Amino acid sequence: MEQIKTDIEETANLFKLLGDRSRLTMTAMMNVRECCVCEFTECFGMSQPAVSQHLKKLKYFGLVNERKDGYWTYLSLNKESEFYNMIPAVIDAVPDIKEEIDVLLSKCKGGAC
Amino acid sequence: MEQIKTDIEETANLFKLLGDRSRLTMTAMMNVRECCVCEFTECFGMSQPAVSQHLKKLKYFGLVNERKDGYWTYLSLNKESEFYNMIPAVIDAVPDIKEEIDVLLSKCKGGAC
DNA sequence: TGATTAAATAAGCATTTACTTATATAATGT
DNA sequence: ACATTATATAAGTAAATGCTTATTTAATCA
Numbered sequence: 001m002e003q004i005k006t007d008i009e010e011t012a013n014l015f016k017l018l019g020d021r022s023r024l025t026m027t028a029m030m031n032v033r034e035c036c037v038c039e040f041t042e043c044f045g046m047s048q049p050a051v052s053q054h055l056k057k058l059k060y061f062g063l064v065n066e067r068k069d070g071y072w073t074y075l076s077l078n079k080e081s082e083f084y085n086m087i088p089a090v091i092d093a094v095p096d097i098k099e100e101i102d103v104l105l106s107k108c109k110g111g112a113c
Numbered sequence: 114m115e116q117i118k119t120d121i122e123e124t125a126n127l128f129k130l131l132g133d134r135s136r137l138t139m140t141a142m143m144n145v146r147e148c149c150v151c152e153f154t155e156c157f158g159m160s161q162p163a164v165s166q167h168l169k170k171l172k173y174f175g176l177v178n179e180r181k182d183g184y185w186t187y188l189s190l191n192k193e194s195e196f197y198n199m200i201p202a203v204i205d206a207v208p209d210i211k212e213e214i215d216v217l218l219s220k221c222k223g224g225a226c
Numbered sequence: 227t228g229a230t231t232a233a234a235t236a237a238g239c240a241t242t243t244a245c246t247t248a249t250a251t252a253a254t255g256t
Numbered sequence: 257a258c259a260t261t262a263t264a265t266a267a268g269t270a271a272a273t274g275c276t277t278a279t280t281t282a283a284t285c286a
Contacts, residue, residue, distance in 0.1 A: 007207065007208055007209050007210065007213060008134060008137060008138055008141070008207065008210065008213055009134050011137065011207045011208075011210070012131070012132055012133055012134040012136075012137045013132070014132075015128045015129075015131040015132035015137065016128075016129070016132030016133070017132070018125070018128040018132070019125055019126070019127075019128035019129030019130070019131070019132040020125055020129070020243090020244080021121060021122045021125040022244090023125075024121060024124065024125045024128065025121055028121070036262095037262075037263065038262070038263090041262095041263095046245090047245080047246070047247090048262080048263070048264090049245085049246080049247085049248095049263090049264075049265080049266095050244070050245060050246080051263095052263060052264055052265085053244075053245085053264090053265090054244085055263095056264085056265095068253090068263095070253070070254070070262090071252095071253065071254065071260095071261055071262050071263085072262065072263090073262075073263065073264095082208075085206075086206040086207075089202060089203075089206045090202075090203055090206060093198075093199040093202045093203060094120065094121065094124045094199075095120055095124075095195070096120050097120065097121065097124070100120060100121055133273090133274080135274090149232095150232075150233065151232070151233090154232095154233095159275090160275080160276070160277090161232080161233070161234090162233090162234075162235080162236095162275085162276080162277085162278095163274070163275060163276080164233090165233060165234055165235085166234090166235095166274075166275085167274090168233095169234080169235095181233095181283090183232090183283070183284070184231060184232050184233085184282095184283065184284070185232065185233090186232075186233065186234095
């Protein structure tokens with residue numbers, strides 16, 4: 001009974017997270033490969049704190065893992081998330097997203113900034 | 114180029130729409146069958162204007178069609194929407210949603226209120 | 227015509243969201 | 257030790273969101 005609420009509500013929260021252009025784009029990029037924070041701030045016309053706050057939400061929800069290395073922080077989809085398996089299904093349903101994300105990823109230098 | 118922005122942004126808007134428990138549930142219900150407005154107000158613990166406002170957003174986005182018959186208004190997924198094909202893929206990715214929605218739909222009398 | 231009914235709209239309100247600028251933290255390099 | 261760098265946090269703000277209650281619209285029925 002409570003389960004009924006929980007599953008739908010949790011999924012609604014996932015969609016709310018993805019319901020922002022920046023976070024959806026970040027998620028689609030991470031669906032291809034691990035990304036550095038600096039890649040997001042570089043590719044998007046967006047301030048560094050704004051990117052940081054979006055990533056905080058993704059991490060808090062458990063969708064994203066971080067790995068620190070020197071100056072840099074790398075983000076990737078969290079394979080342990082209960083939503084991990086949904087992500088490709090959801091992302092790949094977006095028309096033409098593959099091409100769009102490829103363009104964005106190639107704009108980023110590829111890692112360290 | 115502009116296309117790049119548009120597709121992702123539009124999809125983010127779709128997810129934003131689905132990123133609300135009530136609208137996600139309504140959408141999942143309509144993914145099974147046409148529903149009467151009164152079914153939503155009845156099944157959800159929610160006022161009639163609240164339901165009406167959620168449906169307005171779904172209609173404005175083009176995801177949902179309405180059909181009027183006497184007192185009642187019936188809603189269904191709009192087959193002409195560019196997102197129509199995404200809906201089953203997205204909805205069916207939700208764990209256990211089939212069972213949850215079946216319970217909800219059986220709680221509604223099945224149509225006219 | 228007048229009452230009833232389903233649904234939409236209007237107006238108001240508290241909360242959330244997505245940003246901004248300024249500052250802090252923590253690792254690296256000199 | 258000190259400067260530099262990537263990132264996080266804090267505080268503030270304008271706009272959006274999701275509700276509420278009150279009212280209106282439009283169809284049906286007596």
